[in-house]
Amino acid sequence: MLTRRGLLQRGLLLGGASTGLGSLLQLGLVRHAAAQGAASDYRALVCVLLAGGNDSFNMLVPWDTSTYAGYANMRSDLALPRSTLRPLAGTDATGRAYAVHPGMPGLQRLFNDGDAALINNVGALVAPLDSAAIAAGNWPTPLGLFSHADQIQQWQTAVSDARIAQGWGGRIADLMQGASPANGLAMNISLSGNNVFQSGSATTPYSITTDDQGAKSLNGYTEDSPGGRFTRAVVDDLLASSQQQLLRREYGNRFADALATQQAVSSALSGAQPLTTGFAADPFGQAMRQIARMISVRDQFGSSRQTFFVTVGGWDHHDGLLENQAAMLPMIDAGLLAFRDALAELGALPMVTTFTTSDFARTLTSNGKGSDHGWGGQHIVMGGAVNGGQFYGDYPDIHPDNPLDVGRGVYVPTTATDLYFAELARWFGVDDSDLTEVLPNLERFYSIGSGAPLGFMLGG
Template identity: 25%
Template sequence: MSDSENDDIWRMDETQDLPPTASEGTSTGVSGGSGLDRRKFLELAGGFGAAGVLAGALGPKLWESFFHSPVKSASQLKSTSPSKPVVRKRPLVLVTLYGGNDGLNTVIPYQSSIYASARGSLAIDSAKVIPLNNGYGLHPSMTGFKKLWDSKQLAIVQGVGFANPNYSHFESMDIWQSGVVGNPVSTGWLGRWLDATNSSPLSAVSIGPTMPTLLTGEKVQGAAIPPGTLVLPGDSTEQLLYSALAQLSSGQPHLLAEAAAASHNLIQLSIQMGSTLSSTASSDPLHLKDANPSSLTANGGAALAIANGGGGQSASNVLATQLSIVANLILAGATPQVYSVELGGFDTHVGQMPTQEKLLGELDVAVTAFVDAMANTPDGNGIVVMIYTEFGRRVSVNSSQGTDHGWANDVFIVGPAVTGGFYGEPCDLGRLQLGNLVFTTDFRTVYATMFDKILGVDPKPFLMGSFDTFKMV
């Protein structure tokens, strides 16, 4: 990317001299009397989906028939008014492990006789556990995390949870993502930050098919990028033409206005990140393409395969694919400060051992490669990765060689800027409630730390209360 392109990416409030909207009296009939005006176009955009329209259904020639005027060059459409550069901030990457990862077999109290007895055949062999300290060790598939631990880049917050837990995936994840206990709300803990800071939707990006609650505010929500499926217009002139069509006009019906706003957000995404997103499929920011597949396989975990042909990245490790997009965006100087990625499949009621081994191996490979790739870059050396799940698992193994829904768990905080080690208090295996680990650290303490140390804001308004912070960043 050239210096001039990089400068453009960092100018969030750049304006353009765009053709007048329909509300300003522009004639917008298509020649030949088809009667397709800008309003009807936006109705079609809402009906077929903004992404489909943006994927190439409209081009400069059709623009001329809309507005009866030749297409201007991008330089003619851009405003000559000065723009304000955006200050670069430390990136925060959230990794959500859906399903409820078994923390007791992830950060393992391998010297505990209570653990060995309760887990039976599901207990990890102490000879295979990767030792840390204080009688705890990592799952054997997490060799990369051990290297991060040794380099003081891995913090483990123990005993994280909340009061009055339940066993519901949906309710527990809603509590984690909203940051509110007891009174359900529709906004996320970072969505409220977006609202309060009047942030652009591009301040927080989810790499996935849906927008998680954690990035949803009342007025602002983040942008969602489905990996490998969204095609955005790449030509700068075409981007500006689409942007004109996506501008709001006075008097538009509510749903039509929302369609226009969605189109506008996608266009802004295209202008800010389009070239980076389109290059992600063929690039390998995590430097995994030439790696020995066996070195990426941890005890039978799925090896990461980066396809060389077809112009795309085909990986059994879906988390690595998402983090590759994040890495490319950060390295390109894109504007988001918060990124959300996810890995599912952790609801291990049956046959847990091979399933968790595979998933933790994928997590280990993806996160370790991401942190290593970013550590020596100007925009990546301050990055912080937070890894959490909706709840832990019961202490005792069930009859299907799995574990059932439980309570407290651990949270990983990873990155070059992190002061590694254990934080919080470990759960007491001798003091269970209903067979569950009882939390010792309120999850909002972790969030308060992210607000204070990473986002640089007072956590109280967003967490609706005061919580301690850890000195880990």
């Protein structure tokens, strides 16, 4: 027989830090702090982190004959055969053509359909750099350049000269708490647990899973069994009891809010209209499916602004680069294409923008097995509000004498992450007057009020 003492010993009550408790309390915190009165329009940002450092010079490859020859010469055994590449329509501002990895037919289609753009040579910078400064050897570098821990954090914080705990998505949520009503979800929702990108000073991400329920409850609380009913009765009794101590009372209020919202999330998802768009069974495909499902029930929570975050790890290919990318890039490709199609099915494609991030790109030169840590690289932006079918930023000239090459084909970024993120933040609804609250170093690269930072968002 399950007793109250046994329940406590099993860690199923408040002191037990049970499955889902962290997310439940985070959700309660945000609900408790959120202001009433959401905007009527809906927009969402979906951040896809390719953790480990994606070799994006094999994701987007020069296509015209002369520039491909430079690529093939520098990449040597890492070069993809030109005959296997998937060419993209159009050219960049210099008239050069490009192609994508052979395992990315979906990206080829998205780009040619105008639903995706490619942003070239993006990376963390402390200040703008040109070839003269690089040649002089007198230029600042981001903290911990080439370090996974530092660079992955800087892509999430948009601060490259200090180590801070708040991400730019979290700072947006701090500004826009009113866009996530007090009777609704947190603005920032993660498929990959706690993360820096969505963490603010007053807001935290709420974690969901890819199963049909979506939100984890207190262990045993929702089970239709003798033990589950007992757990529910004891927890409800504790939450209903009067607490004289302030901290206990506040904890109980937040926990009760969190339990209620978890049940609301699960109820909403269980009643969501099934998607006809199919998703792959791999973790990324299922994460993107769940994001689409959450977007489909947004009206039940009064959400007008949301961010979603998903991490796909395993991109640190010091060896086995060609084989690993041949397996992993198609997974990303299929997930993005299915997500686009699902959003179109939901009528939400113009409202949602998906973008990739990664620690860094990689060396153009081979180490004999793979590539090593680099700097600037290429990224994907996708959505109905994207000015797609175009290239933004400058794809570097791939040759050994390029002054941007600081060794082994490591290219200094010509587009700062600050500009990349500013374009997204403006589209999301951040006022120009608030941009430096979100992106503290932005004015080193951009004159606020001068128009679109890069131009890849329609109306951004």
